Amino acid sequence: MHKIEHIGIAVKNLENSNQLFARLFGESHYKVEKVDSEGVNTSFFQVGPNKIELLEASSPDSPIRKFIEKRGEGIHHIAFDVEDIHAEIARLKEEEFIVLNETPKRGADNKLVCFVHPKTTNGVLIELCQEIK
Numbered sequence: 001m002h003k004i005e006h007i008g009i010a011v012k013n014l015e016n017s018n019q020l021f022a023r024l025f026g027e028s029h030y031k032v033e034k035v036d037s038e039g040v041n042t043s044f045f046q047v048g049p050n051k052i053e054l055l056e057a058s059s060p061d062s063p064i065r066k067f068i069e070k071r072g073e074g075i076h077h078i079a080f081d082v083e084d085i086h087a088e089i090a091r092l093k094e095e096e097f098i099v100l101n102e103t104p105k106r107g108a109d110n111k112l113v114c115f116v117h118p119k120t121t122n123g124v125l126i127e128l129c130q131e132i133k
């Protein structure tokens with residue numbers, strides 16, 4: 001892993017939060033994307049060199065809905081940029097972390113992604129992401 005790719009924030013209402021974070025950052029989001037495989041609507045903000053992803057549930061069984069019910073709105077995950085996601089998944093498994101999907105899946109923003117169970121990372125959901133070239 002070399003750097004934080006983005007930070008994901010769970011929100012109840014994407015439209016309202018897009019406005020709120022635009023006021024906070026002084027800049028609007030640069031894209032909105034629906035990710036059906038994850039049951040989420042997302043939007044992305046660029047803040048200097050950093051990226052923030054907002055996530056809203058798009059279906060009743062969305063993990064974001066469950067997260068907000070349990071813990072409220074707030075930081076949902078931290079995503080790290082990796083060069084070779086397959087190698088990184090193998091390394092983390094060897095280190096006894098639990099990965100939620102052993103086969104990387106297509107996430108938002110043209111990325112292959114894999115999540116690491118927060119149970120094994122002090123309660124922090126970690127996302128690995130590799131840019132699809």
Ligand code: ZN
Binds near residue numbers: 006007008053079127
């Ligand atoms: Zn993410």
